[in-house]
Amino acid sequence: MTKKTFPLSHVYRLLEPGPVVLVTTSYKGKANVMTMSWHTMMEFEPPLVGCVISGRNYSFDALTATKECAINIPTANLAKQVVGIGNCSGNKVDKFRKFGLTLLPALQLAPPLIAECYANLECRVVDTRMVNKYNFFVLEVVKAWIDPSRKNPHTLHHQGKGVFMVAGRTIKLPSKMK
């Protein structure tokens, strides 16, 4: 793996801008992946992430049963795969094979990491109180990886119906905020 460890205290910098992500799970010996945009940071450290994973997704059962997933952050070169993954079910196809994605073992979890994604977050479910009503899971990021060669990753930001905003330039302003 060419990726290096990314500090947990900085994970919010990856998810706060709202990129679409690929969530991997592993259940009964079978890995799966889904596309997700409904997530938010909830705490800096340990990093907590809240996310909605619908009961209509095949990944829902895996996440509920195993309490483990990985959040993989793709960039614009993977746009076709991101949409393709969102438009089929792991119940019917092996999405990793279908979309030519390379799997890497996680350090602390059974779900695989996606090599083509520039960052990977190993997560455990830590709160399921809001699952029944909202399909809302609280995850703790227990290990984070990043490709250090990707300085200004062109993440994808879904605007509905297959339209994505691609991350543009960055600006820096003096700020006391984290």
Added chain:
Amino acid sequence: MTKKTFPLSHVYRLLEPGPVVLVTTSYKGKANVMTMSWHTMMEFEPPLVGCVISGRNYSFDALTATKECAINIPTANLAKQVVGIGNCSGNKVDKFRKFGLTLLPALQLAPPLIAECYANLECRVVDTRMVNKYNFFVLEVVKAWIDPSRKNPHTLHHQGKGVFMVAGRTIKLPSKMK
């Protein structure tokens, strides 16, 4: 107001890409505004939004007491105001005056809308179960406004410590997803 009503069923298209937003509240006759990036869509319609508003924010008390706020979505031309608002407290200054923002009345709420923002969402708190543990509020968007002349708004996406990604180009791929 030059803004027109925006369909509630499309609100997810505004928030799903993860823009930094300005949250307005009104409490004891005094309006206030804070900068927020920790939010996620939770349901399409009626649109539900989950967000973290820390107890350290002056707005926390207003939101808890009144159960009302507006989410105002700024664009890159407001970057200085967005950072400035995040770096001072409504406990000490009138941030609207300090940053030269124009207030418009909301239709269904006491909190004002910010005229300079390209979209405004009138929200009510509908679930506070996760407030004690995570400062996490579930909001329902009850009315939405948009400036129809702004076709490709350059929203701001916080990457930590005053660094913002500015929304770039958009791409469209064939998709069956909402």
